[in-house]
Amino acid sequence: MLDVNVKVFRQREGQAGHFQDFKVSVPDDANVIDVIDAVWRQDSSFMFRHACHHASCGTCAVRVNGYEKLPCIYSVKDAMAGRAEMTIEPLRNFPIVGDMVVDVSGFFQKQIASDMLITRPAEKTLGGEAYERSEVFSTEGKLEDRAYNRFENCVECGICISACPTMAATDKFFGPAGLAAINRAYQETSDPAEREHLLNLADDENGVWRCHSGWECTEACPQNVDPAGAIMSLRRRLIGRRLKGIFKLN
Amino acid sequence: MAKPHVIVIGAGSTGSATAHDLALRGLRVTLLERGEIANMTTGRNHCLLHSGGRYCVRDQESAIECIDENMILRRIMPHALELNDGLFVAVDDSDLAFKQKFIDGCEACHIPWRDVPVAEALRMEPNLNPKTLAAVQVPDGVFEPFRFSLAFVATAKKNGATIRPFVEVKELTRAGNAITGVKILDYRTGKTETIGADLVVSAVGPWAHEIARMAGVDVPVLPTAGVMVTVNRRLNNMVINRLNKPSDGDIVVPQRTTSVIGTTSWTITDPDQIDIPKEHIEMMLEKGRELIPDVAKCFTRGVGAAARPLIRKANADERDVARTFECFDHKFDGVEGFVTISGGKTTTARAMAEKVADIVCRKLDVQAQCRTKETRLESYRRYYE
Numbered sequence: 215m216l217d218v219n220v221k222v223f224r225q226r227e228g229q230a231g232h233f234q235d236f237k238v239s240v241p242d243d244a245n246v247i248d249v250i251d252a253v254w255r256q257d258s259s260f261m262f263r264h265a266c267h268h269a270s271c272g273t274c275a276v277r278v279n280g281y282e283k284l285p286c287i288y289s290v291k292d293a294m295a296g297r298a299e300m301t302i303e304p305l306r307n308f309p310i311v312g313d314m315v316v317d318v319s320g321f322f323q324k325q326i327a328s329d330m331l332i333t334r335p336a337e338k339t340l341g342g343e344a345y346e347r348s349e350v351f352s353t354e355g356k357l358e359d360r361a362y363n364r365f366e367n368c369v370e371c372g373i374c375i376s377a378c379p380t381m382a383a384t385d386k387f388f389g390p391a392g393l394a395a396i397n398r399a400y401q402e403t404s405d406p407a408e409r410e411h412l413l414n415l416a417d418d419e420n421g422v423w424r425c426h427s428g429w430e431c432t433e434a435c436p437q438n439v440d441p442a443g444a445i446m447s448l449r450r451r452l453i454g455r456r457l458k459g460i461f462k463l464n
Numbered sequence: 465m466a467k468p469h470v471i472v473i474g475a476g477s478t479g480s481a482t483a484h485d486l487a488l489r490g491l492r493v494t495l496l497e498r499g500e501i502a503n504m505t506t507g508r509n510h511c512l513l514h515s516g517g518r519y520c521v522r523d524q525e526s527a528i529e530c531i532d533e534n535m536i537l538r539r540i541m542p543h544a545l546e547l548n549d550g551l552f553v554a555v556d557d558s559d560l561a562f563k564q565k566f567i568d569g570c571e572a573c574h575i576p577w578r579d580v581p582v583a584e585a586l587r588m589e590p591n592l593n594p595k596t597l598a599a600v601q602v603p604d605g606v607f608e609p610f611r612f613s614l615a616f617v618a619t620a621k622k623n624g625a626t627i628r629p630f631v632e633v634k635e636l637t638r639a640g641n642a643i644t645g646v647k648i649l650d651y652r653t654g655k656t657e658t659i660g661a662d663l664v665v666s667a668v669g670p671w672a673h674e675i676a677r678m679a680g681v682d683v684p685v686l687p688t689a690g691v692m693v694t695v696n697r698r699l700n701n702m703v704i705n706r707l708n709k710p711s712d713g714d715i716v717v718p719q720r721t722t723s724v725i726g727t728t729s730w731t732i733t734d735p736d737q738i739d740i741p742k743e744h745i746e747m748m749l750e751k752g753r754e755l756i757p758d759v760a761k762c763f764t765r766g767v768g769a770a771a772r773p774l775i776r777k778a779n780a781d782e783r784d785v786a787r788t789f790e791c792f793d794h795k796f797d798g799v800e801g802f803v804t805i806s807g808g809k810t811t812t813a814r815a816m817a818e819k820v821a822d823i824v825c826r827k828l829d830v831q832a833q834c835r836t837k838e839t840r841l842e843s844y845r846r847y848y849e
Contacts, residue, residue: 265609269765273500321848353539354535357576363546
């Protein structure tokens, strides 16, 4: 077992935040979510979000020792390397509901704008080979020839929002996840009107042009979504569209 | 007369679906949850949309519920599901001997199935054990449990339900032999308050006993824990099941870019205090390797466990108003205005909700038909609107 000294941020509605020290004991191969759970076992008023414990739900994101992490996949050994204690705080750039819990509603409203589907076509194995197409059962339970799908990489954890310096300056910024979602939705559709609509969403003073190109989002993302890459891709598409417009004028 | 008010305790899949069903029938609904939506039992489940294949030999009633609900969920939440089917795979002689029983079970439970030649199965799933002896395809699917529950909650909210996460029920209030509401502690403010209701539904899974105790009654729910081990690569496209009777480590469910191996089972006393035995984690990896050898080349990304509600069947009597769904009307214990639903599986959450909502409406003398089979759910994101 590992004995861990942990400094946890506490805050109740209408009160000032402060840190509280806990000592917990977790298995040697535990992840930081187990430390958070151990704190809750000592004090059931401790508020935190979690569900799957395998980086799929995206709810448990916090800052560990100042860095945005999904504690469910961040090992205690790594988090404690060279340190005497661990600090756990809520994400930045979100209103705090209490303790580790932040209000993600503004974030999800931006996600709704692109209407990115949770599923995407599963065209490749992770080994990079194409899946052999086969018959798959339909909604009516009949075999049909259709593409496999799989869940999107983005787990909507909000880590990129917390890591983004532009978000710290203005919450009107669409944000890395929202823009990455617009880019995904653009890739998924071949409908010119829908593509035009998505590019218009991105082409806003609070859209891709607000990004300071610091790449903190891509650095912090636990799912390799590469939001900054998506923003750059949208910028290239928008510049291409403008150039086309100029040539048409002349 | 004002619309009756129903409090649903617990926002796992069952409570979320129950809030949705009752709101759709026009009742005033308040859904209470101690933490975030789906933060416990539902949140840490397999992510498996059951075809019923797992139960089709030994528990055909459950298998039929699963396939029926599977087909309904495909219609009402199509964008929240990965629908790549599942393979039941034989890797030894004992598995192979089970094959005909499995196919007969599928037939008996109207589960669509296809006998996939081994060479084709290996082409479809290149990481499958090359020693595979047989493979049968069934319409398994994959969901993401948090968003599965949110889709129900989002729709309930659109239909007027009040959703209150991070509040814990501390007491059930009563007048004579009737439950009249709940006393809650709101963790956001640290304050307590009392909420009145015409009826209280307990949908807290393995905690059912603890809420029932507040009403002075007992429910035969035994919390049992199960571990899920997630490896860092997505090794399969379809759900890969062991073609045999249910056992530890009999399934590898793909989830996003990872694979989730499950599960084990051990009895616990307190569902809030689960310590995962290290040997269970090792066993999952070992059993997972038998289905997909490349599990050995992966590292473990996440480990989770949660308590499941197991219903003790021994004392089945008139209290057990519907055994299949484990729904208890506590008027049979001398307490009015209080119903418990427990047991079951996330795949059958909608059906469980239908059953408990039927009982609630009958008790409150509300004439309203269930409409959840036909009502397409809102996007999970709309919970946050």
